[in-house]
Amino acid sequence: MNVTIYHNPACGTSRNTLAMIRNAGIEPTIIAYLETPPSRADLKAMIEAAGLTVREAIREKGTPFEELGLSNPALSDDELLDAMIKHPILINRPFVVTPMGTRLCRPSEVVLEILPDTHKGSFSKEDGEAVLDPQGKRIV
Template identity: 75%
Template structure:
């Protein structure tokens, strides 16, 4: 299927790998952006967060990042300050963000990506942890 899909991907992240595999299971080869090497611009990041219906704080990754050391848990920080931190150190951008003509999602958990993909899945899909997401007919189980 031809559909313009972009994933901001971290190949070291299981959730990101599962999301990418689900996109491909739908018969779509997305544009894959390794956001740690090629982070989004401020404008792109602001748009992705807004289009996904998230607050800037909801789009920050805490686990495995310098979030606490940087004091980003301070509720007094503004969105601009949080965005500055995310753009300075892209590991603070939660992942994977997926953009399709149907919508934009932060695909955590990975099966959230199914909300913005066409129903063109090619059979069963099981995540890396063994959880089955699609049945043999490509129908969503969770």
């Protein structure tokens, strides 16, 4: 299965998402989006495919969100996309694209919605929270 993750290795949610993809037996294409951001068109398409608004796809914490005045509700989607392209740290993460769909994987277990049920046993996040049982089934 062709899977792409827009990844930030410094982010625990992104690391957990990547580990869940690998737990499904898939080695994804990893795009370090801070160094290689998506094109404007690709970013817009990912946001739309994930069923999000542009504003829902912006990361505020640990970014220049406030300094750039992006909390202004009068800003258009085009203005927000321009800011995200100019400052990729504003792109919330991780986005994952598979043939089964596109998701902003926050929380990380959202990725399970777009992966085949091929998990290799149990999985726990970095913080110890169990996500999959020993049979690879999601813990509710």
